[in-house]
Amino acid sequence: MKQFINERDGEVWFAAVVDHEGSLRPFALRCAGDEVPVGDLQISQTQSADELSIERGGVRERILLTKVGDVWWVHHAGRVSKVRVVERGSSSLSGAGGLTAPMPGKVLTVMATVGESVDEGQPLVVMEAMKMEHRICADVAGTVTVIHFSDGDQVEQGVTLVEIEPAEFSIPDDRV
Amino acid sequence: MATLDWMTEAPFKFSKVLIANRGEIACRIIRACREMSLASVAIYSDADNDPLHVEMADESIHLSGDDLASTYLSGSAIINACRAVGADAIHPGYGFLSERADFAELVEASGIIWIGPPAKAIDSMGDKVRARRLMTEAGVPLVPGAELVDSGDLSEVMAQLHARAAEVGFPLLLKASAGGGGKGMRAVDGAGELDSAYLSAQREAQSSFGDGTVYLERRLISPRHIEIQVLCDTHGNAVHLLERECSIQRRHQKVVEEAPSPHISDLLRNEMGAAALAAAQSVHYVGAGTVEFLVVGGEFFFLEMNTRLQVEHPVTEMVTGVDLVQEQFRIGCGLPLTLNQEEITPRGHAIEVRIYAEDAANNFLPATGPLSLWRPPVGPGIRLDSGVREGDEASIDFDPMLAKLVVHGSDRVRAIERMRGALTDFVILGTTTNVEFLHDVVSHPAFAEGDTTTDFIEQHWPSGWSAQAEDSVAVLAAASGEKWGLYLDEAGESSGDLVDPYNPFMTLSRNFP
Numbered sequence: 001m002k003q004f005i006n007e008r009d010g011e012v013w014f015a016a017v018v019d020h021e022g023s024l025r026p027f028a029l030r031c032a033g034d035e036v037p038v039g040d041l042q043i044s045q046t047q048s049a050d051e052l053s054i055e056r057g058g059v060r061e062r063i064l065l066t067k068v069g070d071v072w073w074v075h076h077a078g079r080v081s082k083v084r085v086v087e088r089g090s091s092s093l094s095g096a097g098g099l100t101a102p103m104p105g106k107v108l109t110v111m112a113t114v115g116e117s118v119d120e121g122q123p124l125v126v127m128e129a130m131k132m133e134h135r136i137c138a139d140v141a142g143t144v145t146v147i148h149f150s151d152g153d154q155v156e157q158g159v160t161l162v163e164i165e166p167a168e169f170s171i172p173d174d175r176v
Numbered sequence: 177m178a179t180l181d182w183m184t185e186a187p188f189k190f191s192k193v194l195i196a197n198r199g200e201i202a203c204r205i206i207r208a209c210r211e212m213s214l215a216s217v218a219i220y221s222d223a224d225n226d227p228l229h230v231e232m233a234d235e236s237i238h239l240s241g242d243d244l245a246s247t248y249l250s251g252s253a254i255i256n257a258c259r260a261v262g263a264d265a266i267h268p269g270y271g272f273l274s275e276r277a278d279f280a281e282l283v284e285a286s287g288i289i290w291i292g293p294p295a296k297a298i299d300s301m302g303d304k305v306r307a308r309r310l311m312t313e314a315g316v317p318l319v320p321g322a323e324l325v326d327s328g329d330l331s332e333v334m335a336q337l338h339a340r341a342a343e344v345g346f347p348l349l350l351k352a353s354a355g356g357g358g359k360g361m362r363a364v365d366g367a368g369e370l371d372s373a374y375l376s377a378q379r380e381a382q383s384s385f386g387d388g389t390v391y392l393e394r395r396l397i398s399p400r401h402i403e404i405q406v407l408c409d410t411h412g413n414a415v416h417l418l419e420r421e422c423s424i425q426r427r428h429q430k431v432v433e434e435a436p437s438p439h440i441s442d443l444l445r446n447e448m449g450a451a452a453l454a455a456a457q458s459v460h461y462v463g464a465g466t467v468e469f470l471v472v473g474g475e476f477f478f479l480e481m482n483t484r485l486q487v488e489h490p491v492t493e494m495v496t497g498v499d500l501v502q503e504q505f506r507i508g509c510g511l512p513l514t515l516n517q518e519e520i521t522p523r524g525h526a527i528e529v530r531i532y533a534e535d536a537a538n539n540f541l542p543a544t545g546p547l548s549l550w551r552p553p554v555g556p557g558i559r560l561d562s563g564v565r566e567g568d569e570a571s572i573d574f575d576p577m578l579a580k581l582v583v584h585g586s587d588r589v590r591a592i593e594r595m596r597g598a599l600t601d602f603v604i605l606g607t608t609t610n611v612e613f614l615h616d617v618v619s620h621p622a623f624a625e626g627d628t629t630t631d632f633i634e635q636h637w638p639s640g641w642s643a644q645a646e647d648s649v650a651v652l653a654a655a656s657g658e659k660w661g662l663y664l665d666e667a668g669e670s671s672g673d674l675v676d677p678y679n680p681f682m683t684l685s686r687n688f689p
Binding site for chain 2: 002004006008011013015016017024026029031036038041043045049050052054063064065066067068072073074075076077078079080081083085
């Protein structure tokens with residue numbers, strides 16, 4: 001699971017966004033463990049890779065962003081934020097891992113199946129990297145929609161291993 | 177080589193200008209060269225990494241050496257560079273060698289045209305104690321102060337110090353005669369602090385400037401810093417180009433400048449203009465120069481004369497319509513001024529802010545990093561004098577000033593609105609800059625009131641400035657960037673470029689890590 005650290009005050013954020021007709025919508029946003037209300041908000045890509053469009057209450061705003069190392073520099077409404085991305089548990093055997101490979105390595109066991117309902121924190125994949133085992137756990141409760149690898153596959157750092165459709169979020173009918 | 181049309185009547189012709197500077201001012205001078213059909217030559221050192229001024233100039237020449245003393249501050253290296261490329265004029269910009277009388281002399285002795293004042297004028301104004309004496313003779317009002325006579329006997333000098341301090345009055349400033357930039361300067365609130373302040377100011381002056389002469393000056397409370405731009409030609413003609421208000425400073429460095437000043441009357445403007453011209457003419461000044469004053473109430477006092485083009489010259493250009501660098505070139509080849517004092521009136525209002533790579537939330541410490549995204553604002557009445565472009569690096573090798581953003585509006589209220597909008601639109605990512613701080617300065621109610629004094633920043637942010645942003649939006653943007661993979665991979669290609677929002681496959685739940 002990815003965590004976001006606001007460099008200004010060191011607050012730790014959890015943010016999950018999901019596809020909705022090509023845009024992204026937040027379905028979970030927590031700061032220091034507390035739920036942060038976001039209301040009706042939608043983020044879209046633009047023609048430019050360093051620009052996003054955010055829409056809320058029918059108003060569109062422009063965001064410019066770029067990643068330098070692990071830090072996202074975000075410009076919104078004349079203000080610049082630096083948000084550091086951290087893979088939680090990426091370097092430890094115990095605890096949850098992200099749904100992406102924390103480092104290059106080998107998939108040892110896939111513990112989930114497509115269509116399975118999983119709970120938050122349930123182990124989905126066990127990986128071996130740097131001679132250590134890493135368990136990749138569900139970051140939300142939901143349904144497993146895609147498993148990208150099988151036992152024994154070599155994976156690159158950062159690739160997505162498993163995808164989950166969160167339980168609280170209904171899938172629109174017109175979705176391709 | 178054929179003489180340029182505009183130079184036909186000039187006694188001292190030149191055609192190729194070496195710019196002994198870098199950064200935004202080098203770029204600005206190169207633009208003027210281009211408009212006047214002069215060839216331009218840039219210099220650069222190993223510390224420069226593919227700089228913009230080299231890209232803009234017609235030619236460039238590398239100065240070898242690993243420090244400033246052997247490159248941008250080496251008069252002989254620069255003269256040799258002129259000879260190597262056949263440059264017949266030197267423009268020093270500001271900083272570096274621009275106010276070194278010995279360099280001006282060396283240039284003139286080498287038969288190269290110096291786009292600056294005569295060495296003697298630089299010298300006279302560079303020594304603060306001498307300048308004060310000259311100003312007294314010229315009838316220019318001075319901040320009340322006193323000199324010390326160094327008798328060689330320390331206890332006698334200390335007795336003098338106390339006697340003079342009592343005459344000048346507290347609070348006062350001890351200043352290094354050869355000083356500048358706050359070095360060798362001490363604020364003294366009472367007689368008890370005098371001895372130690374004097375000794376440390378003198379030590380600092382000696383080690384910084386090789387001259388330990390210190391003098392006393394009354395410290396004015398909440399003064400405004402207002403300066404007058406002058407232009408003087410080689411024929412004895414001189415005009416002033418009104419004032420610039422430069423009160424907002426941090427650590428004795430200007431941050432925001434504007435013209436005209438929001439708080440001086442036409443009468444005071446005329447008096448200050450006349451005093452500035454008297455000051456310039458007392459040293460037989462030639463070229464563009466600036467006479468700085470401190471203003472308290474309706475009174476003004478000579479502070480110093482800067483014998484060069486100033487960083488903040490664009491605000492004067494915006495309100496007078498005069499291109500000061502082009503005027504410098506005309507004066508440099510001996511042409512008479514074509515400006516009349518009566519014709520010089522302010523049109524609208526201009527504000528300049530200095531964009532620094534620094535952390536305003538952390539005591540204005542210099543910041544470094546890549547200028548990964550550099551998207552300056554555009555629109556009517558917006559001017560950017562920049563020395564960098566996207567992809568450049570803010571390094572510690574040179575001054576942290578990246579650019580100057582200047583706006584012009586029909587009046588001060590509109591100029592402020594325009595500046596607020598321009599700063600909101602200015603996107604710089606990858607390096608921390610003072611853009612948001614500047615926005616908060618020009619948005620402050622006290623700024624709108626024109627209540628700008630030299631202690632503006634300390635007064636309004638006594639415990640320091642801090643940034644504000646909508647954190648939840650920033651985090652969601654970062655999460656979206658992660659989800660879509662909108663960043664450069666190791667091959668330097670953005671995977672985000674592959675993501676076409678109109679591609680129907682995008683709506684598949686594909687994740688780009």
